[in-house]
Amino acid sequence: MLHGTIPFSRLNTTGKELQYLSQAIESGNIAGDGAFTKRCQNWLKDYLGCQKVLLTNSCTAALEMAAILADIQPGDEVIMPSYTFVSTANAVVLRGGVPVFVDIRPDTLNLDEAKVEAAITSKTKAISPVHYAGVGCEMDAIVGIAKQYGLTVVEDAAQGAFAQYKGQPLGTFGNLAAFSFHATKNIVAGEGGALVINDPELVERAEIIWEKGTNRSKFFRGEVDKYTWVDVGSSFLPSELTAAFLYAQLEQSEAITQQRLRLWARYHLAFASLEFEQIAQRPKIPANCQHNAHIYYLLVDSLATRTHVLKYLKDNGVTATFHYVPLHSAPAGQKFGRTSGEMTVTDDFSDRIVRLPMSANMTLSEVDRVISLVFEALDVQVTVGNTTHQDYRQRQPVFRAASGVVA
Structure with a gap:
């Protein structure tokens, strides 16, 4: 006899989600980049100690932004584990790049750092380690290899929020990192994600890509007198409703x-x-x-x-x-x-x-x-x-x- 079903994942709320959603609605602005978006970004930036955080509508979107920022061009190769979700590879393929699949370690199921160097060719542009199950990859070794060969590191930290490697938060080792707040993750927003920018040279362009390829952020800061299309980009922002829900989760x-x-x-x-x-x-x-x-x-x-x-x-x-x-x-x-x-x-x-x-x-x-x-x-x-x-x-x-x- 069945006692009651136990789902694989169940929504866990903190008690403030509805309050913050109401506040977002009452503000009259439920589009992206409002008050709750900024609260979430500042909260994550302070926690991580990174250069910049941009909320996205998914971790997939954050990875796609990272591929643009890493300047992945047709034919460029990106090393990653085969044991990962499709978004890790899709972000590269959408730029015309080639995912190069490497085996995983038998203990953590993470990218085997000992096999990364053998995968590098003259076409290699980046390495994308995936922190499986919220357990950190061997980032010292991976970052060391990347520096030796002049490669960009994009951490796929979809599962890695609030986990650490050697006392440092996951998502703060690579040039860029992507988090997920999908409904199946620890901290949720229904859909939602975040791009973490650790390289200060990438911050300005990240904002432009995030804002559909425009310099809109500069305009609202008073740095330009009008905003216009200046680069590639897309609609990567989440709505304020997503951000409001997420903020209640981040607080707890x-x-x-x-x-x-x-x-x-x-x-x-x-x-x-x-x-x-x-x-x-x-x-x-x-x-x-x-x-x-x-x-x-x-x-x-x-x-x-x-x-x-x-x-x-x-x-x-x-x-x-x-x-x-x-x-x-x-x-x-x-x-x-x-x-x-x-x-x-x-x-x-x-x-x-x-x-x-x-x-x-x-x-x-x-x-x-x-x-x-x-x-x-x-x-x-x-x-x-x-x-x-x-x-x-x-x-x-x-x-x-x-x-x-x-x-």
């Missing part, structure tokens, strides 16, 4: 992140026995990274096991999923991009990953139910010390105390 971003981390830790501790018996691999978080609990996943032993686990969870009212079809194997990836080296880890892990429900407003009983169903789906006897997985329900108080989740 620390609390949201901490709650997700507590739930993530609960999953992680519960599944230690599966990893101990080599039945499933848990996420690996390097010591120099502070993740943001964007995703909790398990790597099971085969595609068949993955298919069975997902079906079992679905049959019991829980929505879990896998992630990307690797871009190098997708029809468009084969048409527009190329690979560098073998894709062994990418091909293997993309068949075996199981992504479990994660929302800041999940209840303890929901998390515990997902955990129990995973154990049931795997149908294994797991003994660690004197305890088996069938004893999980009796051990819930132990997990609760260890994970720091308050019932």
Whole structure:
């Protein structure tokens, strides 16, 4: 019997979204670049310590702006993981560029920095590392390679908001970075994103591209007496309604992140026995990274096991999923991009990953139910010390105390 469905992702609101939406409407200005847009941009700029932040209508839009700012021309190559969402590559392809797919690391599922240099050719223009699951790539190595070869770094930090690498926020290492506030992310605005500009030389042009290729921002600052079309650009601004919703989320971003981390830790501790018996691999978080609990996943032993686990969870009212079809194997990836080296880890892990429900407003009983169903789906006897997985329900108080989740 189903108890109640548990969605893969559930909207988590802070209580001020409607208030701020009303304020935006009452202001009479719901177009982009209004008061809430500026509040969000200033908030993010202060948090990140970057040169400039521009809100966008999606992370896809931010990546497309970044490709323009990186001056991607027809034939230019951009190195990226194959294990990423299509927008990472589409932004390059739309400029006539060529995505160059590199394999991922077997611990973090991030771009394997040890394989980047071998992918560089005379056509290489940029590197686009993707911070998978909010775990930072090895940015010291990637930035070092980029400097050595004169390449632009565009961080795809769609999943990386409020995560850190060596104590520094993700999105502040590259020349440019893109964040997502899509409804499935930790901090949401329905749709929405942000372009982070860390290179001061790119700030002025970023504003122009953001404003449809005009110098409108200069005009409103009184720097020119009229504004006109001066460069390429598009309508990348979000509405004030999107920004108002986002601002309520940003104000509570620390609390949201901490709650997700507590739930993530609960999953992680519960599944230690599966990893101990080599039945499933848990996420690996390097010591120099502070993740943001964007995703909790398990790597099971085969595609068949993955298919069975997902079906079992679905049959019991829980929505879990896998992630990307690797871009190098997708029809468009084969048409527009190329690979560098073998894709062994990418091909293997993309068949075996199981992504479990994660929302800041999940209840303890929901998390515990997902955990129990995973154990049931795997149908294994797991003994660690004197305890088996069938004893999980009796051990819930132990997990609760260890994970720091308050019932």
